[in-house]
Amino acid sequence: MLRIGLSGGIGAGKSTVSATFSELGGIVVDGDVIAREVVEPGTEGLAQLVDAFGAQILHEDGALNRPALAAIAFSDEQKRQTLNGIVHPLVAHRRSELIAAAAEDAVIVEDIPLLVESGMAPMFPLVVIVHADEDLRVKRLIEYRGFTEEDARARIAAQATVEQRRAVADVWLDNSGTANRLVEESRALWHERILPFAHNIHENTCARSAPALVPYDPAWPDQTRRILARLSTACGHRAVRVDHIGSTAVSGLDAKDVIDVQVTVASLEVADELSEVLTPVGYVRQPITEDVGKPDARSTVAEFDHSDDNALWRKRIHCSADPGRPTNVHLRVDGWPNQQFALLFVDWLRANPDAQSDYLALKRRVAADGYPTTGAYAEAKEPWFLDAYRRAWEWADTTGWRP
Structure with a gap:
């Protein structure tokens, strides 16, 4: 089994890469999906959130009001840590259950929005980061997800910096262009690196390189x-x-x-x-x-x-x-x-x-x-x-x- 860590800042285009890998045969374990699942009505996660932040984070029907929670939880660092301390362990447990159910030779793509912030990057053989400049991400969040500019920039500021993401990225996918271009780059990555990587693990085979000298690489x-x-x-x-x-x-x-x-x-x-x-x-x-x-x-x-x-x-x-x-x-x-x-x-x-x-x-x-x-x-x-x-x-x- 090969586990890939996939992440990127909000609005960077991570979902496009995740969907592409899924189409190509990867088993996607989506942190966003799981994060919603563990706080559905009647769950332990939702009860803990209400205890921490109050009933004002709920809709009238008892479901989680995510914008209301975000307005409170992202207002200061301590509240954000409280939110993460509740949700992260529940998400991790559910993620482990899904991975345990996968085939032994599967390629697992773990789509984790806060991969960097949670310190999980070293747990993965390969980390893929999707990136786009902040202004472009803000534009996308306003246009496609109904954020205000203030809310969009606050969410971006609360996440890892570009430098922090670069430090853990084995692969850096720049999504400043079109969605089609990102899909093409993701497909190439899958066929040229991820599938051979999975094959080598399964066959207990080294990745070979020619015994040729190259100039010192600053990377x-x-x-x-x-x-x-x-x-x-x-x-x-x-x-x-x-x-x-x-x-x-x-x-x-x-x-x-x-x-x-x-x-x-x-x-x-x-x-x-x-x-x-x-x-x-x-x-x-x-x-x-x-x-x-x-x-x-x-x-x-x-x-x-x-x-x-x-x-x-x-x-x-x-x-x-x-x-x-x-x-x-x-x-x-x-x-x-x-x-x-x-x-x-x-x-x-x-x-x-x-x-x-x-x-x-x-x-x-x-x-x-x-x-x-x-x-x-x-x-x-x-x-x-x-x-x-x-x-x-x-x-x-x-x-x-x-x-």
């Missing part, structure tokens, strides 16, 4: 922040730390367009347990179980057993099934040589322009030789890494580096 840090948030949420307390590692973590360095992340765990048993939570958020397990060991392995752990150095280079690895963001997730044990070196290597490169230039020259030579797979590309670099391991630890000893 990598923001993409990585979303990945780190997603992994931290999924792993919870079982992750000692989650770090951006590898070439894309070094600003300005050409690299393969693959994000590498290290999840530090207390043991390989914990790493194995995490397989159950990583697949649902889009990271499928791969058969690789160790890194290439280095002579004279080093660690910052005080007591370090050298009786089986090869064992201390073991790990687990997952990779993203999302074709739009190839990612490797390395699960390594806290204090083991491979876990330490992954952190050291990035800091060493950042602090040493000469080492960075040396590494870039190596990457360019290897790429020019045309290695056809990522594995072959990595293996060709390994002789250089043997010396880099020694040089990096010499730098660590000189500077007093600690992870």
Whole structure:
């Protein structure tokens, strides 16, 4: 099952995207629909709202008067939080019931108006945000939904900012044009990214990228922040730390367009347990179980057993099934040589322009030789890494580096 988080500000056009995904076979769990359902006459939700805001929020027939509730609840922050505190748990419970009833291979599109405000974005393997400029949204709300301009701007101001939405968006759909254009973009997203993503999860397959160098992408840090948030949420307390590692973590360095992340765990048993939570958020397990060991392995752990150095280079690895963001997730044990070196290597490169230039020259030579797979590309670099391991630890000893 692939779960997509869909959101956008009021009047942005989220319903158009939701309807398009539904037509294409997605199972849409609509937060607005559920939010209305849980406060219908006779429900626990409506009773709680009346207790909080008074009977003036009701029509004469006992149904909820939404404009009256909005006028009260959106008048200040505390009242808005009270409203959310009542409705959000009820909506979440009903959403869980609907998802549990879906087929195991379904693509679930969770249409959540307050996805950003509720902090739910890291729970989803893919977050799609629909956006339009405020003035255009106000115009739509007045024309199609009968808002006054004052009410429209108040509702917009009470929601997440554009910057907050961009921070969580894996996909940003701009709806400043026509509805037909938005439908076309939504269809393309479904066929080119969402369906392949779902297929890869079902088949336990990685999203592949060619082992080709590309110039440093300024978007990598923001993409990585979303990945780190997603992994931290999924792993919870079982992750000692989650770090951006590898070439894309070094600003300005050409690299393969693959994000590498290290999840530090207390043991390989914990790493194995995490397989159950990583697949649902889009990271499928791969058969690789160790890194290439280095002579004279080093660690910052005080007591370090050298009786089986090869064992201390073991790990687990997952990779993203999302074709739009190839990612490797390395699960390594806290204090083991491979876990330490992954952190050291990035800091060493950042602090040493000469080492960075040396590494870039190596990457360019290897790429020019045309290695056809990522594995072959990595293996060709390994002789250089043997010396880099020694040089990096010499730098660590000189500077007093600690992870």
